[in-house]
Amino acid sequence: MIKSALSVLTVVAAIIGIWYLACIPMNMHEAVQQAERAGAEVTPAKAIDRLQMGGIALALKNPGLVGGAFGQERPRLPSPEQVAAELWKTTGAMAANGRAFSKRSLIFHGWITLSATLLGFVFGTGLGILLAVGIVHSRAMDMSVMPWAIASQTIPILALAPMIIVVLNSVGLQGLIPKAIISAYLSFFPVVVGMVKGLRAPDAMQLDLMRTYNATRAQTFWKLRLPASMPYLFASLKIGISASLIGAIVGELPTGAVRGLGARMLTGSYYGQTIQIWSALFAAAILAAVLVGLIGLIQRLTLKRMGIQA
Amino acid sequence: MNENTPVIQARNLDLTFQTNDGPVHALKDVSLDIMKGDFVSFIGPSGCGKTTFLRVVAALEEPTGGTVTVNGMSPDDARRARAYGYVFQAAGLYPWRTIEGNIKLPLEIMGYPKSEQDDHVKRVLELVDLAGFGKKFPWQLSGGMQQRASIARALAFDADILLMDEPFGALDEIVRDHLNEQLLELWDKTHKTIGFVTHSIPEAVYLSTKIVVMSPRPGRITDVIENTLPRERPLDIRDTPEFLEIAHRVREGLRAGHAYDD
Numbered sequence: 001m002i003k004s005a006l007s008v009l010t011v012v013a014a015i016i017g018i019w020y021l022a023c024i025p026m027n028m029h030e031a032v033q034q035a036e037r038a039g040a041e042v043t044p045a046k047a048i049d050r051l052q053m054g055g056i057a058l059a060l061k062n063p064g065l066v067g068g069a070f071g072q073e074r075p076r077l078p079s080p081e082q083v084a085a086e087l088w089k090t091t092g093a094m095a096a097n098g099r100a101f102s103k104r105s106l107i108f109h110g111w112i113t114l115s116a117t118l119l120g121f122v123f124g125t126g127l128g129i130l131l132a133v134g135i136v137h138s139r140a141m142d143m144s145v146m147p148w149a150i151a152s153q154t155i156p157i158l159a160l161a162p163m164i165i166v167v168l169n170s171v172g173l174q175g176l177i178p179k180a181i182i183s184a185y186l187s188f189f190p191v192v193v194g195m196v197k198g199l200r201a202p203d204a205m206q207l208d209l210m211r212t213y214n215a216t217r218a219q220t221f222w223k224l225r226l227p228a229s230m231p232y233l234f235a236s237l238k239i240g241i242s243a244s245l246i247g248a249i250v251g252e253l254p255t256g257a258v259r260g261l262g263a264r265m266l267t268g269s270y271y272g273q274t275i276q277i278w279s280a281l282f283a284a285a286i287l288a289a290v291l292v293g294l295i296g297l298i299q300r301l302t303l304k305r306m307g308i309q310a
Numbered sequence: 311m312n313e314n315t316p317v318i319q320a321r322n323l324d325l326t327f328q329t330n331d332g333p334v335h336a337l338k339d340v341s342l343d344i345m346k347g348d349f350v351s352f353i354g355p356s357g358c359g360k361t362t363f364l365r366v367v368a369a370l371e372e373p374t375g376g377t378v379t380v381n382g383m384s385p386d387d388a389r390r391a392r393a394y395g396y397v398f399q400a401a402g403l404y405p406w407r408t409i410e411g412n413i414k415l416p417l418e419i420m421g422y423p424k425s426e427q428d429d430h431v432k433r434v435l436e437l438v439d440l441a442g443f444g445k446k447f448p449w450q451l452s453g454g455m456q457q458r459a460s461i462a463r464a465l466a467f468d469a470d471i472l473l474m475d476e477p478f479g480a481l482d483e484i485v486r487d488h489l490n491e492q493l494l495e496l497w498d499k500t501h502k503t504i505g506f507v508t509h510s511i512p513e514a515v516y517l518s519t520k521i522v523v524m525s526p527r528p529g530r531i532t533d534v535i536e537n538t539l540p541r542e543r544p545l546d547i548r549d550t551p552e553f554l555e556i557a558h559r560v561r562e563g564l565r566a567g568h569a570y571d572d
Contacts, residue, residue: 205398208370212396213419214389223415227406306406307447 016080024069025055026077031068032058040065078275086279106283112260114287116176116248120183121241127184128191128240136199136225137217153189157182157247162254183247187240194236198229230306234299241291249284316343317381317471317503318367324375325362335528336362337373342522342531349497349504351514352522353560354567359529360507364473367505368396380471392420394471395464399479401456403448410444413463420467434462437496454485465500474506478513490516491545498541512548515557523560525567533563
């Protein structure tokens with residue numbers, strides 16, 4: 001336990017280290033410029049010459065100014081502690097002030113995205129399971145549905161999302177539902193693939209055994225196919241929930257960037273607020289990790305209850 | 311049904327599989343009577359049709375010619391009437407059900423009332439000597455115990471016929487000896503009619519009242535040997551001259567059917 005925690009911490013520390021290092025070349029030009037404005041000696045003295053140089057070379061020429069690469073107001077690459085501070089400022093600190101659901105709070109935007117994610121995930125999973133059941137039991141569906149399901153995933157969602165929003169808006173649907181539909185569009189696919197495989201997991205012998213009992217198709221489904229598919233279902237759900245989250249964020253981009261983590265990323269890019277973009281990115285990543293972790297927990301509990309050694 | 315009518319009766323049974331490499335003659339002109347209470351072993355090399363014959367009896371395969379009746383019915387009607395329990399080579403227990411749950415599976419499917427299910431489970435667990443293991447999961451049991459549990463599952467719904475397709479094929483010899491002894495005991499107690507497919511000559515001779523020797527290409531019966539050994543069979547009966555003589559005859563039958571040719 002301690003050993004694995006240690007290795008995880010080592011990896012995290014390495015990532016943060018690389019991140020800090022990367023801040024130097026990324027933000028060096030701005031650091032040197034600010035120092036020049038403040039009246040410091042910089043090399044090369046001419047801005048045009050500096051533009052020709054790479055960030056690393058500039059840092060080597062001006063070792064004394066490297067500190068200026070961190071803590072800038074609008075850095076190209078914000079440093080980890082800036083992102084952490086912004087994350088705290090827009091979540092914990094606002095919650096402590098009783099403004100958890102203010103429009104500036106990531107908790108508010110996260111909740112907007114999460115609600116679309118969860119609704120879309122439920123839609124997508126339900127649709128995926130239904131399609132898989134159909135595919136396994138009907139040869140016609142097996143032949144006809146799968147190619148369409150695959151084709152549906154080859155269309156870039158970024159191109160499709162605005163059309164879904166526009167079409168649904170014209171029939172009076174806006175807000176949560178269109179985003180959830182985009183989420184569902186992304187998340188049903190892994191569930192179909194996983195469930196088809198899972199429902200077909202019982203081998204010929206298991207199916208023969210059911211036949212010797214003269215079991216009906218429904219009995220074979222409930223007593224054999226469905227339980228046998230559970231490990232596959234959970235593997236798909238983990239992919240499905242993260243796809244759902246991506247769908248919800250993408251669904252927030254074309255609506256004019258009002259609410260949600262996707263909106264935060266978009267407004268951040270409008271106004272060059274890299275810290276805001278990064279903190280929204282991290283909020284999304286943390287949300288995804290929590291969701292996947294939750295499904296992992298449910299998986300463990302379910303499989304344990306079923307007596308399967310996971 | 312008359313006492314002297316065979317429980318399983320096959321007449322001129324033919325079965326040809328159409329495969330990509332052309333037709334495979336799995337069974338050719340197979341005729342056989344199995345009487346009530348018989349323990350019939352089917353022995354022969356791979357591809358001789360012994361498993362196929364068992365599957366035809368169980369209505370898991372459709373013959374392409376000839377007739378077969380089970381309890382005087384067509385195999386499919388017999389299947390619907392749940393006339394037989396089938397034991398496969400692998401135990402095939404559901405990992406998500408306890409041993410008890412696995413044995414209840416056929417009972418649930420056949421709609422036995424809950425109160426009766428427990429009695430059935432208790433009885434068959436005792437029959438296969440697994441009393442006290444009902445709450446365990448399959449992975450907690452050894453391979454031999456799992457196979458015993460799968461036999462219990464096949465016995466649970468009181469079918470008179472037990473069809474066993476190399477049930478001990480995947481087990482080591484010591485476990486196998488033990489299970490053979492137990493199976494004889496079980497057969498003696500329950501008076502079931504048993505069809506038993508095996509690769510092992512000693513197993514066939516030790517267990518059966520009747521040994522059906524089969525040979526491949528096309529799958530057919532080359533000899534049917536009535537076993538004259540007494541019904542009371544300790545394991546060391548296998549060292550007696552009578553036993554060895556019958557084993558010899560089985561081997562002769564296999565040789566006559568070119569079972570030892572390449």
